[in-house]
Amino acid sequence: MTNPIYINQKEIQKRYKQPGKHTHKGIQGHALIIGGSYGKIGAVSLSAKACLKTGCGLVTVFIPKCGYTILQTAIPEVMVLTDIQEEKISNITFEIAPQAIGIGPGLGQKIETQKALHQFLKTNKTSLVIDADALNILSQNKEWLSLVPPKTILTPHPKELERLIGKWYSEEEKINNTISFSKQHQVIIVMKGAPTQIIDGETVYENTTGNAALATAGSGDVLTGMITSLLAQSYEPISAAILGVYLHGLTADIALPETGYQSFIASDVIANIGKAFLSITV
Numbered sequence: 001m002t003n004p005i006y007i008n009q010k011e012i013q014k015r016y017k018q019p020g021k022h023t024h025k026g027i028q029g030h031a032l033i034i035g036g037s038y039g040k041i042g043a044v045s046l047s048a049k050a051c052l053k054t055g056c057g058l059v060t061v062f063i064p065k066c067g068y069t070i071l072q073t074a075i076p077e078v079m080v081l082t083d084i085q086e087e088k089i090s091n092i093t094f095e096i097a098p099q100a101i102g103i104g105p106g107l108g109q110k111i112e113t114q115k116a117l118h119q120f121l122k123t124n125k126t127s128l129v130i131d132a133d134a135l136n137i138l139s140q141n142k143e144w145l146s147l148v149p150p151k152t153i154l155t156p157h158p159k160e161l162e163r164l165i166g167k168w169y170s171e172e173e174k175i176n177n178t179i180s181f182s183k184q185h186q187v188i189i190v191m192k193g194a195p196t197q198i199i200d201g202e203t204v205y206e207n208t209t210g211n212a213a214l215a216t217a218g219s220g221d222v223l224t225g226m227i228t229s230l231l232a233q234s235y236e237p238i239s240a241a242i243l244g245v246y247l248h249g250l251t252a253d254i255a256l257p258e259t260g261y262q263s264f265i266a267s268d269v270i271a272n273i274g275k276a277f278l279s280i281t282v
């Protein structure tokens with residue numbers, strides 16, 4: 001099996017870019033997060049807030065109508081576009097030109113939403129992060145993977161990965177099958193877990209941050225927002241994935257002495273992104 005490259009402080013120093021002194025929100029990246037359905041607007045809310053807190057200049061969400069007031073109240077910094085439907089996404093249309101799109105958190109898998117994702121993939125040319133229900137929809141319609149732009153980042157947890165690549169019977173088989181999938185579809189796969197591994201063709205990266213405090217609802221939705229943010233800020237897709245995963249894990253390592261494993265929640269990831277950035281820049 002290929003030896004992994006460990007994602008440690010040294011690997012991060014090679015990739016991290018400090019924002020320029022004269023930067024402004026117009027060049028600091030505009031990210032779009034698409035997702036949400038009735039009862040799962042929180043997933044988009046977490047993702048969008050994490051996206052902002054990871055340094056993106058502008059963040060817009062595209063959600064079903066029922067999430068409008070929730071989003072505008074929860075995060076006034078975020079701009080909101082809504083679908084024509086109340087409870088689910090049915091037609092993804094927007095006139096903005098984001099540099100990166102994260103799609104999937106809380107999306108649901110209703111048939112109209114599946115069709116909307118298909119239509120979106122047929123026309124989209126923007127760099128993408130695909131997570132959660134958008135991955136589950138792709139697993140049910142594998143032929144749509146040919147519509148995904150090269151170097152798209154997929155962020156499956158183990159069950160989502162199984163739906164995508166099928167069952168495995170050893171760690172080695174899991175990695176080998178994921179490598180084959182990554183090469184076949186030219187995608188980067190963030191295999192979330194303990195530890196998270198990132199597969200980019202034949203190259204395997206293994207994260208060194210994070211702990212069991214991250215086993216909490218919404219922590220993956222937050223990761224999607226963080227990686228989308230970095231992608232919108234012009235990081236190469238592989239660097240956005242590596243830096244996002246490392247910082248995400250670091251938040252839990254930083255917070256652990258204060259929260260313990262049990263009381264750490266996804267919002268604590270977001271609350272500690274600043275400290276995580278500070279600790280990689282010293």
Ligand SMILES: NC(=O)C1=CN([C@@H]2O[C@H](COP(=O)(O)OP(=O)(O)OC[C@H]3O[C@@H](n4cnc5c(N)ncnc54)[C@H](O)[C@@H]3O)[C@@H](O)[C@H]2O)[C@@H](O)CC1
Pocket residue numbers: 039040041042043044104105106107108132133136157158159160192193217218219220221
């Ligand atoms: N506040 C919110 O609105 C939240 C919304 N969420 C959304 O809910 C939808 C469903 O996502 P879920 O992931 O809950 O449902 P899924 O059905 O995709 O995954 C849950 C299944 O995967 C298994 N699984 C998950 N992590 C695993 C691991 N590390 N090892 C082994 N098995 C693992 C679980 O045991 C369970 O069987 C998504 O759209 C997601 O974004 C969740 O992220 C939770 C929070």
Ligand SMILES: Nc1ncnc2c1ncn2[C@@H]1O[C@H](COP(=O)(O)OP(=O)(O)O)[C@@H](O)[C@H]1O
Pocket residue numbers: 132156157192193194195196210211212213214215216217218219220221222223
């Ligand atoms: N025991 C653990 N140790 C380290 N990281 C973990 C652990 N459990 C979960 N995580 C991390 O938490 C995140 C969970 O993502 P996901 O299952 O998609 O959550 P959700 O869909 O609820 O947002 C992943 O980044 C995963 O690597």
Ligand SMILES: [Mg+2]
Pocket residue numbers: 131132157220221
């Ligand atoms: Mg998830």
